[in-house]
Amino acid sequence: MIRVVVSPANIDLAAEMALAEANGVGAVATFTGLVRADPGVVGDVETLELEHYPGATEAALEGLACEAQTRWSLASVTVVHRVGPMRPGERIVFVAASSRHRGAALDACAFLIDRLKTDAPFWKRETRSGTAAWVEAREADDDAARRWT
C-alpha cells in the first residue's frame, strides 16, 4: 500500500497508524515532524506556513514512496504532509513504513524523511512577532539525503 496525502487538514496519527498496521506486518517505523516554537532573537514562532507546488509535490512524494517500497520490499508506505498555516506543537509531516522485520521499516522511514526534506517542493515561512520570514534550507539536510544515493 502506498498512501500519499498533501492537505491543510490536521494529521490524524491514530488513523494513519491503523492503516500502516493493517497488513499483517511485524514492524512499523514512523517519523512525525512537529512545528517548534524555536525561540529566537525576534521571539517565538507564532505561525508556520507551508507552501507547496500542487501536482509536483504529490508526484515527488509518490516517487519517494515507490522508491522506498521497491528498495526495502515494504508492506506499506505512508507520507502525509500538511500545507497552509499551522501553530507550534502541530504536526507538519508523518511518514510510516511497515514490513515483516524491523530493519527494513526503520531504514525506509529514515530514507523517506531525509529525502523528503531535499526532494519535495515545500517551503516554510515563519512568523515571529508579527513578521514573516522564509526558512533557509539546511546543508545538513543535503548531507542526510546524500546518504541514500
Add this chain to the structure above:
Amino acid sequence: MIRVVVSPANIDLAAEMALAEANGVGAVATFTGLVRADPGVVGDVETLELEHYPGATEAALEGLACEAQTRWSLASVTVVHRVGPMRPGERIVFVAASSRHRGAALDACAFLIDRLKTDAPFWKRETRSGTAAWVEAREADDDAARRWT
C-alpha cells in the same frame, strides 16, 4: 522524560504519542512491533506469549532508555512492552524517541529496538495448531545490537 512500561495491557498508541509529543519537540521517531501470524509448516501463530523477568526487565529497559537519552540528548524516551498472551495483529512493543531534530530521534529509536531485542529479558512462546514452542533467538538481532557499541 523517560517512560518505561511492562504490562499485559494493550498498548495505547495515541496516548503514548501524545506523551512523546508533549515536550515542544520537533521530531518524534517510533517503532511498533506487532504479532505476526507468520504462516509455517505447522500452521499460523494462534497465540504469542511473552514471559519476562520481573524487576530485571524494567531495570534493563530503564537502563537502555537512559543510555539513549544521554547519547542523543533526547527530550523523551518511551519504551512500552507487553507481556502475557496476545494474538496476531496486536502490538508487542512500542518505542519512541523525541528531540529537536530528526537525526537524534531516528537513530535513538533504532538503537532502542535493536538493543531491546538482545538486552532485555523477554521470551516468546508461539502456539500453532494447539502446540506451544519457544521462539529461538535470531543471530541477526545480535548483529543489529552490536552496531551501537
Add this chain to the structure above:
Amino acid sequence: MAIRMLYFAWVRERVGTGEELVDPPASVATVAALIDWLAAGSPTHAAAFAERGRLRAAVDQVFVSLDAPIEGAREVALFPPVTGG
C-alpha cells in the same frame, strides 16, 4: 510556444506573481537562458533572480539543474531550495 512560468516562496513574492505566461525566442534554450531573458526584460524579475545560486528549477514538474534544456517545455517553475518536512 508559450511557457507557463510558476514561482514559489520568496521568488513568487519578489516577482510579484505566482504564475505568468511567457513566450521566449527559440534562441533561449536552457533554464538559465530563460532566467537571463526574463531578467533582461524586467527590473522586477532581474531583482527576483539576482541570487542565481539560490534558485532551483523544475521543467514540466521534473527537478532539473539550471543548465537543463527547455525545448518543448510547457511549464517551468523557479523557487528557492526546498524546506519541507
Add this chain to the structure above:
Amino acid sequence: MAIRMLYFAWVRERVGTGEELVDPPASVATVAALIDWLAAGSPTHAAAFAERGRLRAAVDQVFVSLDAPIEGAREVALFPPVTGG
C-alpha cells in the same frame, strides 16, 4: 548463604519450577560451577542444563557470562537467549 535460583522460558519448564532456594558449598565460585553443582545433584537439572551453550545468566539481576563469580549473590537467574520486541 542460600541463593534464590530463578528459571525462565524453557529452562523453567525443564527444571519444573520457576524458583528454588539452593545452598551450594563455598567451593562453588562461578555461575558455571553452580550449574555443574545443580546438575550433579539432580537428573532433571542435568537435563535442563544439558545445552550449556544455550544458557544465559544474571546475578542479582545483572546479565553476566557463565564464568562470572557468584560470591555474595542472593539471586541467580538462568534462561535461554532473550527473544523480546
